[in-house]
Amino acid sequence: MLKRCGVCNKEFEPCNQCPSGGYAWRKTVCCVEHSVPFLAILEYKRNLKSKDEAMEILNKYTDIEYNDDVKKIVDEILFVPVAESVESEIDEADEPVSKPRSRKKS
Amino acid sequence: MGIVSIDGWTVTQWDAIEGFKNGLHLFTLDELQEVAINNTEESQDVTGAGGSILNSNKRNKGCNGTGTNGLLSGGLMEVQTGGKQTTKDIVILQKDTITVTADMASANKVSITKTPTGTAGAEIQYVYVKGATEVVTTYQQAVDAGEGKFAYDNKEITFAASAIAEGNVVTVYYNVKLTDDTGVKITNDASKYSTECELVYTGLAKNACGKEACFQFSVPRADFTGNFNLEMGDSQTTHSFEWTALKNKCSTSNNFWDFIIFPDED
Ligand SMILES: [Zn+2]
Numbered sequence: 091m092l093k094r095c096g097v098c099n100k101e102f103e104p105c106n107q108c109p110s111g112g113y114a115w116r117k118t119v120c121c122v123e124h125s126v127p128f129l130a131i132l133e134y135k136r137n138l139k140s141k142d143e144a145m146e147i148l149n150k151y152t153d154i155e156y157n158d159d160v161k162k163i164v165d166e167i168l169f170v171p172v173a174e175s176v177e178s179e180i181d182e183a184d185e186p187v188s189k190p191r192s193r194k195k196s
Numbered sequence: 197m198g199i200v201s202i203d204g205w206t207v208t209q210w211d212a213i214e215g216f217k218n219g220l221h222l223f224t225l226d227e228l229q230e231v232a233i234n235n236t237e238e239s240q241d242v243t244g245a246g247g248s249i250l251n252s253n254k255r256n257k258g259c260n261g262t263g264t265n266g267l268l269s270g271g272l273m274e275v276q277t278g279g280k281q282t283t284k285d286i287v288i289l290q291k292d293t294i295t296v297t298a299d300m301a302s303a304n305k306v307s308i309t310k311t312p313t314g315t316a317g318a319e320i321q322y323v324y325v326k327g328a329t330e331v332v333t334t335y336q337q338a339v340d341a342g343e344g345k346f347a348y349d350n351k352e353i354t355f356a357a358s359a360i361a362e363g364n365v366v367t368v369y370y371n372v373k374l375t376d377d378t379g380v381k382i383t384n385d386a387s388k389y390s391t392e393c394e395l396v397y398t399g400l401a402k403n404a405c406g407k408e409a410c411f412q413f414s415v416p417r418a419d420f421t422g423n424f425n426l427e428m429g430d431s432q433t434t435h436s437f438e439w440t441a442l443k444n445k446c447s448t449s450n451n452f453w454d455f456i457i458f459p460d461e462d
Contacts, residue, residue, distance in 0.1 A: 093336065096317060096338065096339060104321075106321075113315065113316070114314075114315040114318070115315075117314075117315045117317075117318035117321065118315060118317040118318045128317060128339075129316060129317070131339050132316060132317045132339050133316075135339050135340065135347070135349070136349045136350075158342070159338045159339060159340055159342055159345055160338075160339050160340065162340065163339060163340055
């Protein structure tokens with residue numbers, strides 16, 4: 091039975107028997123690349139990663155078209171309140187490390 | 197008085213078969229149900245005028261044994277499969293059948309009994325919900341609950357609102373890792389084969405005068421086959437085995453086996 095990727099809209103043939111060295115991504119996502127944002131979203135949902143930690147990872151995957159299962163959570167992770175984003179721009183000059191920025195939403 | 201001849205003795209009881217590998221004890225089969233030791237030899241007649249037999253050429257002498265033990269033997273399985281028993285890193289299949297209560301239905305959640313192991317995000321890949329009409333709906337694990345999807349976290353399965361109702365039956369299959377040394381596993385690896393070991397059959401014998409004695413039938417090199425059945429029928433599961441005796445080339449003798457009858461005295 092085909093499965094929809096845990097991240098995007100692509101359907102894939104899942105495999106339970108593939109070697110499990112590392113993350114057995116063939117059970118959850120369509121390609122190895124999508125396992126990284128998938129785990130970030132999952133761990134955020136399970137309170138194992140903070141919003142900032144998850145955002146930092148998702149910001150590296152700006153070209154993914156997220157499916158409806160995760161869209162709401164992704165938006166929640168990437169949402170930056172207006173006040174905070176203005177504040178961070180002001181603070182930016184003083185801070186050695188800049189805060190992760192929200193990706194442009196499609 | 198000592199026992200000086202095999203004549204007149206009969207085996208009355210097969211007690212056990214002990215298996216060893218270079219002195220290391222591998223197994224004891226002491227619930228023997230069937231035992232057979234078959235000895236074979238081929239001979240070809242050498243014929244003269246009119247087909248009269250002048251002599252015979254003998255060759256291909258052999259011995260093999262078969263039997264069934266009433267209990268399973270892990271050591272015997274190791275010899276038959278070339279595998280090894282372990283009590284570590286064992287994963288088993290768990291099946292939970294949960295009848296949805298009113299509380300579960302209103303919370304859209306059911307709890308499973310054990311902690312699943314496996315790929316994050318696919319610990320429980322599917323769950324099956326039998327509704328009031330007996331129709332079974334399959335749900336797939338996702339990060340979040342939704343149409344046809346459930347979320348899993350911390351022994352809890354979450355469905356979308358109104359997906360489950362009181363009285364529904366939720367069936368969940370998942371893998372659970374056992375605590376080390378609480379279970380045992382033997383693996384039949386396709387790339388490994390059956391091995392040989394030393395066998396000693398023990399039991400009792402009786403002679404025509406009613407005198408009892410012990411016997412031992414020892415096979416220095418019993419080469420087990422990988423053919424065995426774990427059978428279940430009217431009675432319990434039994435464990436069958438078969439072996440072929442190999443010539444003991446390391447020894448000065450070429451024995452397939454030794455049969456000894458002796459009194460049980462010090
Ligand atoms: Zn994908």
